[in-house]
Amino acid sequence: MKMDARTVPIVPATPPSRKDGAFEYLTTRKDELIGWARKFSLFPYPFVTACCAMEFMAVSASPYDTDRFGAALPRFSPRQADLLMVVGTVTHKQAPVLLKVYEQMCEPKWVMAFGVCATSGGFYQNYATLLGIDRIIPVDVYVPGCPPRPEMVIDGIMQLQAKIARSSHPIVTQAF
Amino acid sequence: MAATALDTLQQQMVPAAGAALLSHGTLAFTLAPAELVPTVRRLRDEFGFDIFLDVTAVDWPAAALRFEVVHHFYSTAHKARVRLKTRVAEADPTLDSLVGLYGSAAFMERECHDMYGIVFRGNHDLRPILLYEGFVGHPLRKDYPKQREQPLVPYRT
DSSP, rough: OOOTTOOOOOSSOOOOOOOOSSSOOOOOOOHHHHHHHHOOOOOOOEEEEETTHHHHHHHHHHTGGGGGOOOOOSSSSGGGEEEEESSOOOOOHHHHHHHHHHHHSOOSOOEEEESSSHHHHHHSSSSBSSGGGGTTTTEEEEEEESSSHHHHHHHHHHHHHHHHHHHHOSSSSSOO | OOHHHHHHHHHHHHHHOOOEEEEEEEEEEEEGGGGGGHHHHHHHHHOOEEEEEEEEEEOTTTTTSEEEEEEEETTTTTTTEEEEEEEEEESSSSEEEETOOOTHHHHHHHHHHHHHHEEEOOOOOOOOOOOOOOOOOOOSSSOOOTTTOOSSSSSOO
């Protein structure tokens, strides 16, 4: 075979490693292992109702990029998601829809109240508005702000990751 | 163009439709409830007011005729607006519907019925459009308690 300067030799990228016993075993706690896996594979379901959606797009897009935290791929079915991001004002008329979406999500699931309206109703206090989604579903992390800065959302995701990492993760089988 | 059309309108409508007031370039008429539909028909057919913009109400709690129902119309030919005000009493907040003249009146009258409880005679679909079934009262009336909620989902305890 004729070799010139442009020919790339086909060789393995790294030489085959020998088993030398240096990294054969890893000891950890089950909850830490599962928490470590779960905290970097958050699949958000954006329940987007109001103007905070613009901030959600900003924090998802490349300059801030929630993909760095493993939370970038929105699932538009609640059955495939494990992080419910409630982005915007929820009215009493829409509360049954939010509750249904939450109940369709499989365990384990977490909820982020994105923006002050989802957190507490914000500046609305009238016949129409639900004063905080925690009146109908449990919330894990609150991100206030009208709208929140992307840094605040990222901080919220990181706090949620810390919460997942330090919580207990009961797994179905007794053997594990 | 708009000014000429409004002048003509004012001259021709004033004897029939009562007092007129030019407010921020919009001609405002105060009508009795019975005059509403004939006046709107004239506005549409003779003066070219082809768009029905809005119907809403104003609540004056102390007044004998408590609700002032306000209609707005726009003429694309004259580029002019007209406002019609009609007073109805709290005991019988009934007014003739405009669905026979403008199809778009149906949804706007439903909203006005939601918020103020005005009953539009002739509009046969006054189901809640912004509110929900089971909502008691009319939230934009002045006597609706500001913080009264009517949740559909029971709160967590």
